[in-house]
Amino acid sequence: MTSPNNSKPLSQQAALVQKSLAKRYASERRFKAYGLASVLFGLCALLVLFVEIFGGGLSGFKTTQVALTLELDSDVLEVYDATNPDEILAGNYTGVIRNALKERFPDATGRKEKRALYSMISVGATYDLRDQLAADPDLLDTSIDVWILADDDIDTYYKSLSSVPYAERMSDKQQQWVQDLIDKQEIRTIFNTRFFTSGDSSEPEMAGIRGAIMGSLLTMMVTLLLSFPVGVAAAIYLEEYAPKNRLTDFVEVNINNLAAVPSIIFGLLGLAIFINLFEMPRSIPLVGGIVLTLMTLPTIIISSRAAVKAVPPSIREAALGIGASKMQMILHHVLPLAMPGMLTGAIIGMAQALGETAPLLMIGMVAFIMDVPGAITDPATVMPVQIFLWSDSPERAFVEKTSAAIMVLLMFLMFMNAMAVLLRKRLERRW
Amino acid sequence: MDRLKKVLAERFVGDNFINEGLIVKKLLLAAACVAGFSVAPQAFANRDHIMVVGSSTVFPFSKVVAERFGRKTNFKAPKIEPTGTGGGFKEFCKGVGVAFPDVANASRRIKESEYKDCQANGVKDIVEVLIGYDGIVLANSIKAKPMTLSLKDIFLGLAKYVPSPDGKETLIENPYKTWKDVNPVLPATKIEVLGPPPTSGTRDAFVELAMEGGCKQFGWIKAMKKTDKSKYKALCHGVREDGAYVEAGENDNLIVRKLSENAQALGIFGFSFLDQNADKVQAAKVGGQAPTFESISDGSYVVSRPLYFYVKKAHVGVIPGIEEFLAEFTHDRAWGEEGYLTEKGLIPLSDAERAKVGASVKNLQSLSL
Numbered sequence: 001m002t003s004p005n006n007s008k009p010l011s012q013q014a015a016l017v018q019k020s021l022a023k024r025y026a027s028e029r030r031f032k033a034y035g036l037a038s039v040l041f042g043l044c045a046l047l048v049l050f051v052e053i054f055g056g057g058l059s060g061f062k063t064t065q066v067a068l069t070l071e072l073d074s075d076v077l078e079v080y081d082a083t084n085p086d087e088i089l090a091g092n093y094t095g096v097i098r099n100a101l102k103e104r105f106p107d108a109t110g111r112k113e114k115r116a117l118y119s120m121i122s123v124g125a126t127y128d129l130r131d132q133l134a135a136d137p138d139l140l141d142t143s144i145d146v147w148i149l150a151d152d153d154i155d156t157y158y159k160s161l162s163s164v165p166y167a168e169r170m171s172d173k174q175q176q177w178v179q180d181l182i183d184k185q186e187i188r189t190i191f192n193t194r195f196f197t198s199g200d201s202s203e204p205e206m207a208g209i210r211g212a213i214m215g216s217l218l219t220m221m222v223t224l225l226l227s228f229p230v231g232v233a234a235a236i237y238l239e240e241y242a243p244k245n246r247l248t249d250f251v252e253v254n255i256n257n258l259a260a261v262p263s264i265i266f267g268l269l270g271l272a273i274f275i276n277l278f279e280m281p282r283s284i285p286l287v288g289g290i291v292l293t294l295m296t297l298p299t300i301i302i303s304s305r306a307a308v309k310a311v312p313p314s315i316r317e318a319a320l321g322i323g324a325s326k327m328q329m330i331l332h333h334v335l336p337l338a339m340p341g342m343l344t345g346a347i348i349g350m351a352q353a354l355g356e357t358a359p360l361l362m363i364g365m366v367a368f369i370m371d372v373p374g375a376i377t378d379p380a381t382v383m384p385v386q387i388f389l390w391s392d393s394p395e396r397a398f399v400e401k402t403s404a405a406i407m408v409l410l411m412f413l414m415f416m417n418a419m420a421v422l423l424r425k426r427l428e429r430r431w
Numbered sequence: 432m433d434r435l436k437k438v439l440a441e442r443f444v445g446d447n448f449i450n451e452g453l454i455v456k457k458l459l460l461a462a463a464c465v466a467g468f469s470v471a472p473q474a475f476a477n478r479d480h481i482m483v484v485g486s487s488t489v490f491p492f493s494k495v496v497a498e499r500f501g502r503k504t505n506f507k508a509p510k511i512e513p514t515g516t517g518g519g520f521k522e523f524c525k526g527v528g529v530a531f532p533d534v535a536n537a538s539r540r541i542k543e544s545e546y547k548d549c550q551a552n553g554v555k556d557i558v559e560v561l562i563g564y565d566g567i568v569l570a571n572s573i574k575a576k577p578m579t580l581s582l583k584d585i586f587l588g589l590a591k592y593v594p595s596p597d598g599k600e601t602l603i604e605n606p607y608k609t610w611k612d613v614n615p616v617l618p619a620t621k622i623e624v625l626g627p628p629p630t631s632g633t634r635d636a637f638v639e640l641a642m643e644g645g646c647k648q649f650g651w652i653k654a655m656k657k658t659d660k661s662k663y664k665a666l667c668h669g670v671r672e673d674g675a676y677v678e679a680g681e682n683d684n685l686i687v688r689k690l691s692e693n694a695q696a697l698g699i700f701g702f703s704f705l706d707q708n709a710d711k712v713q714a715a716k717v718g719g720q721a722p723t724f725e726s727i728s729d730g731s732y733v734v735s736r737p738l739y740f741y742v743k744k745a746h747v748g749v750i751p752g753i754e755e756f757l758a759e760f761t762h763d764r765a766w767g768e769e770g771y772l773t774e775k776g777l778i779p780l781s782d783a784e785r786a787k788v789g790a791s792v793k794n795l796q797s798l799s800l
Contacts, residue, residue: 089503089504115769123771127502166710168708168709169709202495202498203495281530282512283510283512364512366512367510367511367512367513368493368494368497368512368513369508370497370498370501370502370508371501371508379480379510389513391682391684392487392682393684394491394684394701394704394706394707394775394776395707396707399684
């Protein structure tokens with residue numbers, strides 16, 4: 001400490017410090033403000049995203065229905081024995097619904113108007129009616145009052161009435177009819193349970209996310225079952241057994257490289273190996289799960305290694321010291337203590353895999369699949385792919401469905417990330 | 432990114448990826464590692480659903496038919512992959528067997544090279560089904576004035592090289608900045624057109640129908656077709672790259688959204704998107720005709736293209752439901768003038784065409800090029 005300042009009297013030094021103090025405080029405040037601004041910027045972006053999605057998507061969870069009195073006349077239906085599945089399948093439900101519409105709106109005359117009238121009811125209503133009749137054969141030749149599914153154009157129009165009416169796809173006559181239904185309280189919107197119980201559909205009002213959710217779950221199951229044991233075993237070998245030499249360094253570098261490889265490369269690999277070489281079918285969760293395993297494996301290995309490394313050597317030495325074998329030491333002590341870290345890594349890896357579409361494009365999981373998959377060898381698609389497909393559809397009503405599906409996907413991601421945080425908080429030990 | 436994916440998909444869907452010796456060796460090694468997970472091919476010897484690949488333009492129509500077919504019969508609903516026309520044919524022509532698609536959708540007719548590829552791989556008999564037409568529209572925001580363009584205007588506005596305005600038979604780099612420069616009767620708005628990238632079938636069709644249509648109105652360029660075909664093609668199909676034509680991705684909804692924010696710009700997309708977004712965009716008249724169901728159907732709106740699908744005859748009777756699926760697609764309630772496909776924006780064939788195609792489908796008549 002021989003700077004020239006030291007030679008000055010103490011009072012003078014204090015004055016100098018005082019003088020610079022304000023500046024230092026100011027820069028301190030600025031430094032803090034930079035950090036705060038970054039956080040606020042992030043939050044703002046998130047808020048915009050949420051407002052955009054929630055604003056457009058909440059109505060996607062609702063569906064529009066119309067009240068009609070249906071005459072289940074066996075001559076019109078051409079169903080004479082409602083317990084015969086073949087007759088039920090071939091029934092003319094459209095005819096029943098059309099008759100009911102003609103009854104309700106007798107002012108529809110001429111081909112064109114009638115066509116406009118019939119197009120107000122979704123084709124899904126006929127399938128609902130069929131299921132209803134199959135479930136309760138006694139309904140045949142009776143008259144029932146039901147709420148039936150409206151077409152997507154009516155749905156979009158009715159929902160838009162509260163703000164800016166979207167009437168471009170509605171004729172004047174159709175608008176009159178809807179007004180009439182509103183006046184008589186024969187049209188309503190209710191919670192769209194179908195959205196959660198059915199698979200994809202080409203009609204927005206019938207489309208559901210269940211097929212995609214099941215596809216995602218099946219794919220994730222395959223991924224977890226394959227990647228977690230393999231990842232943990234690899235991490236334990238690399239940390240506990242592998243000698244430290246050039247070879248293991250090389251392996252380590254390459255694991256890190258793999259973690260940074262764009263996911264589409266894994267899709268190409270999956271296409272070449274599993275589909276072209278092993279001749280496995282396209283579009284199945286089994287192949288999708290294996291491809292995503294390749295992608296998540298590096299993430300799991302890296303986090304598992306970190307977790308194993310974090311277990312203090314004293315615990316290992318104590319276990320070995322009282323006569324445990326190396327395997328006992330690992331299985332009884334290191335693994336339980338490292339498990340929370342490993343699980344966190346696995347969940348984060350899974351969450352990443354859940355949002356992945358690019359590798360699945362290569363193996364045919366980007367497809368229209370109506371049936372809900374039930375096994376890992378059924379054709380399936382996954383949630384992000386479903387979102388992509390809906391966003392690309394021309395029908396206006398798919399816009400809100402897209403946002404609704406994004407919300408469901410976000411829920412899943414938030415749930416998984418919350419689990420990861422919770423596990424870490426609950427189980428993590430500090431030394 | 433999407434474009435990259437598509438390019439990669441098209442490039443690697445073919446099996447040439449594994450034909451290189453070195454990669455095969457590596458793959459065998461990898462195969463040994465994952466052999467534990469592999470399932471013997473026999474496990475998948477049967478397929479109970481129809482597999483459809485191909486054009487994303489035909490995708491929405493194929494989807495509706497598949498759904499109705501799946502719900503109305505005891506067959507499983509077909510699985511439809513929107514791979515794009517070219518990618519679809521590549522998969523389709525790979526061979527005969529459960530691993531390969533049964534149906535390929537296409538927004539253009541099968542090319543001779545694709546047909547030969549099919550033949551070489553044992554896909555001998557193919558049934559061609561023309562299902563209807565699709566119009567490609569040029570549209571702008573409803574906040575702006577509607578445009579009326581001729582094919583020549585479109586060519587001069589969008590081509591990379593254009594004939595010199597002084598009337599000499601020379602080519603210059605496209606100098607036009609506004610539509611008024613192109614044709615004095617047009618408004619003085621900047622030329623800004625949002626359209627699909629070159630990987631898209633919509634772009635192919637637009638270039639072929641609209642730009643080439645305008646291009647060959649110059650007599651000396653048309654004469655070039657006979658003398659130097661490749662130069663003719665490069666000239667008529669070359670889209671300018673100076674920013675006037677903006678590649679806006681494959682998603683037509685996105686183009687519609689961008690148009691409603693930018694009143695100056697024009698956009699290129701499929702007719703069904705115009706139909707669904709009439710509150711946001713309006714179509715330009717091309718060659719004096721506005722795109723409507725009628726004008727596209729009778730051919731007076733020229734920027735329209737035929738839509739097809741192709742069926743592998745060897746699979747009929749092996750994969751359950753193909754015949755029934757064909758019958759549903761070619762039933763009047765589907766592709767007829769008032770069928771449910773027209774509600775999705777398909778422009779139906781004329782009655783005579785429908786009768787002709789319907790008959791050839793019934794007999795499963797094989798295609799010969």
